[in-house]
Amino acid sequence: MTRKIRVVIAKPGLDGHDRGAKVIARALRDAGMEVIYTGLRQTPEMIVAAALQEDADAIGLSILSGAHMHICPRVMDLLREKGLDDVLVVIGGIIPDVDIAKLKAAGVKGIFLPGTPMQTIIDFVAANVRTRVEQV
Amino acid sequence: MKTVSAETEKQRWEREQLEPALKKSPERRVPFTTISGRAIDRLYTEEDLPGFDYARDLNNPGEFPYTRGIHPTGYRGKLWTMRQFAGFGTPEETNERYKTLLKAGGTGLSVAFDLPTLMGRDPDHELSLGEVGKCGVSIMSLADMERLFDGIDLGGITTSMTINSPAPMIFAMYLVVAEKQGADWKTLSGTIQNDILKEFIAQKEYIFPPRESMRLITDIFGFCTTEVPKWNTISVSGYHIREAGSTSLQELAFTLRDGIEYVQYGVDAGLDVDSFAPQISFFFNSHSDFFEEIAKYRAARKIWADVMRNRFGAKNERSWKLRFHTQTAGVTLTAQQPYNNVVRTALQALAAVLGGTNSLHTNSLDEALALPTAEAATLALRTQQIIAAESGVTNIVDPLGGSYFVERLTLDMERGAREYFEIIDRMGGMVEAIEQGFPQKEIAEASYLFQQAVEKRDKIIVGVNDFVQEDEPPHPILYIDDTASDTQLARLKDLKKTRDNDHVRSTLDALRQAARGQENTMYPLLDCVRSYATVGEMCDALREVWGEYEEVPLI
Numbered sequence: 001m002t003r004k005i006r007v008v009i010a011k012p013g014l015d016g017h018d019r020g021a022k023v024i025a026r027a028l029r030d031a032g033m034e035v036i037y038t039g040l041r042q043t044p045e046m047i048v049a050a051a052l053q054e055d056a057d058a059i060g061l062s063i064l065s066g067a068h069m070h071i072c073p074r075v076m077d078l079l080r081e082k083g084l085d086d087v088l089v090v091i092g093g094i095i096p097d098v099d100i101a102k103l104k105a106a107g108v109k110g111i112f113l114p115g116t117p118m119q120t121i122i123d124f125v126a127a128n129v130r131t132r133v134e135q136v
Numbered sequence: 137m138k139t140v141s142a143e144t145e146k147q148r149w150e151r152e153q154l155e156p157a158l159k160k161s162p163e164r165r166v167p168f169t170t171i172s173g174r175a176i177d178r179l180y181t182e183e184d185l186p187g188f189d190y191a192r193d194l195n196n197p198g199e200f201p202y203t204r205g206i207h208p209t210g211y212r213g214k215l216w217t218m219r220q221f222a223g224f225g226t227p228e229e230t231n232e233r234y235k236t237l238l239k240a241g242g243t244g245l246s247v248a249f250d251l252p253t254l255m256g257r258d259p260d261h262e263l264s265l266g267e268v269g270k271c272g273v274s275i276m277s278l279a280d281m282e283r284l285f286d287g288i289d290l291g292g293i294t295t296s297m298t299i300n301s302p303a304p305m306i307f308a309m310y311l312v313v314a315e316k317q318g319a320d321w322k323t324l325s326g327t328i329q330n331d332i333l334k335e336f337i338a339q340k341e342y343i344f345p346p347r348e349s350m351r352l353i354t355d356i357f358g359f360c361t362t363e364v365p366k367w368n369t370i371s372v373s374g375y376h377i378r379e380a381g382s383t384s385l386q387e388l389a390f391t392l393r394d395g396i397e398y399v400q401y402g403v404d405a406g407l408d409v410d411s412f413a414p415q416i417s418f419f420f421n422s423h424s425d426f427f428e429e430i431a432k433y434r435a436a437r438k439i440w441a442d443v444m445r446n447r448f449g450a451k452n453e454r455s456w457k458l459r460f461h462t463q464t465a466g467v468t469l470t471a472q473q474p475y476n477n478v479v480r481t482a483l484q485a486l487a488a489v490l491g492g493t494n495s496l497h498t499n500s501l502d503e504a505l506a507l508p509t510a511e512a513a514t515l516a517l518r519t520q521q522i523i524a525a526e527s528g529v530t531n532i533v534d535p536l537g538g539s540y541f542v543e544r545l546t547l548d549m550e551r552g553a554r555e556y557f558e559i560i561d562r563m564g565g566m567v568e569a570i571e572q573g574f575p576q577k578e579i580a581e582a583s584y585l586f587q588q589a590v591e592k593r594d595k596i597i598v599g600v601n602d603f604v605q606e607d608e609p610p611h612p613i614l615y616i617d618d619t620a621s622d623t624q625l626a627r628l629k630d631l632k633k634t635r636d637n638d639h640v641r642s643t644l645d646a647l648r649q650a651a652r653g654q655e656n657t658m659y660p661l662l663d664c665v666r667s668y669a670t671v672g673e674m675c676d677a678l679r680e681v682w683g684e685y686e687e688v689p690l691i
Contacts, residue, residue, distance in 0.1 A: 013265070014254070016335075019380050022691050035691070038689070094504070094506065096506060096613055096615060115470055115471055
């Protein structure tokens, strides 16, 4: 079965700074992926429900507020509960060095800091989504 | 019959000097544009300012339309206020940072609140998970406000508070703390941001729908004219519009058009324009394109003076004068080679000073990584002090006035802003434009174009897409753990056990009642605050009456 890569881009937590989320959503779409942007103020439960409903291959979380150590592990737990462990999870935002190893241990595959080229993120998603998806 | 116009002086120069020079050595093959993409000619002369009129377009400092500044003495009289935005963790931790900044020569306070406070949620709400005390200080009730300003004389300092949707609640808390300290509201001075339109447009920290939000703002206008006459009731902000990715022109146009909307709503609410307009101030970004930014500030003063005098018929000169705070552009800070940010910030700060800013915040070098350390925050303040004391730019008022290039840019910014005003006026106003997603779409488009220019390396960012350094050593940062969150959650439980909850309920009922009718909401809010109702409870009471705004996400 082949189809376009489906990506849910989400802004969890209370923060409304959505410039990064919108730019990356548009870049992934322009690169040929199906992008579902959830909008603002999503709880981990809402994000996982969106991934399930949209049959997402990847979830991109944009977090600038410092809440990543609470939000990401919760998203990963919920994905496992719903049997969605093969969904690729990446985050972009302001993430201190000391948290990167912990987030990777929790199952977050890609962590993109300020200044990352859009192409790097596009390539990473394309290379790391579950294999049944056609590569763009 | 064909008339042959004589060659102009600039054309003669192009023929005699430029063309041979270009043949010998062509110009660099890079786009000569401002950071907003505006094409820039290689030379500006008086020919670029046809019909320029000194009295109409510039005039002297302190004279209408104030293009050269609102004070006849510029910075020779009073320097700009060095106001460093700060807040994190518990009120006690932030109180300590304020005392450090004041001791280092800071001349005003500026409060950064955490996201739960900004969004009107108590720390025990599910969306507050992991956010308490992270991006600013956590303020739940009057008790926290008392801790925040402990040992700081509110009658003797000006405080700026970056708060929007819950601005009336936080302002009421500030007033009650001042009252308890024995300060007189009539002489109290400071600023609340209180600018909801740019939240819908850019930063997205809204709670209530636009029209109900505007009512809270006109309530504050009305309340302050009689109760706190020196307070700056709103800081109409372009900063966040720019950070969201707008161009310099869009920042100027949308911000001033927001200003027009607030004045119009105030007038429509029955207020005399000169009773509240002098307390409206502005807040701009200072981005990296030096001259474009300077032109933006000069154009802003000129446009506002005209709008207030001619569109609104204001008679008081203070209503005509645009006063503004500036913050250097957070979005230009890079996580790579963070020390480069000191240089960026210094240049941006200099542009703000040359543009005549009345108040300034300089960002810290580590803010693309975390909230600033105390050392980084001190260096940022020192940057301003060096400009003020050592560069010599404060000796003269509007040193760039009369520069062919700066005057051309200033006129073009003005014209561009007026074109945007026409579009928005045709839509029925800024509230209507926001409801149609107009400014949001303009900004999203500009930010995507900018990102593409960076990707293509049409725009160079040192350390990011050129002059890259591999294997940078990690930079020391301020790490905010969950201690503040634990403290605040425990305090919230304790507060709800120890206060008079029946009294809290009755003050909240009175607030709901006012929201349903026409009564000024500030008075019942002051009672809620005195009863130690929380920010979350006060906002929830209004949510019940007015509902919450939800935007349609656009990409």
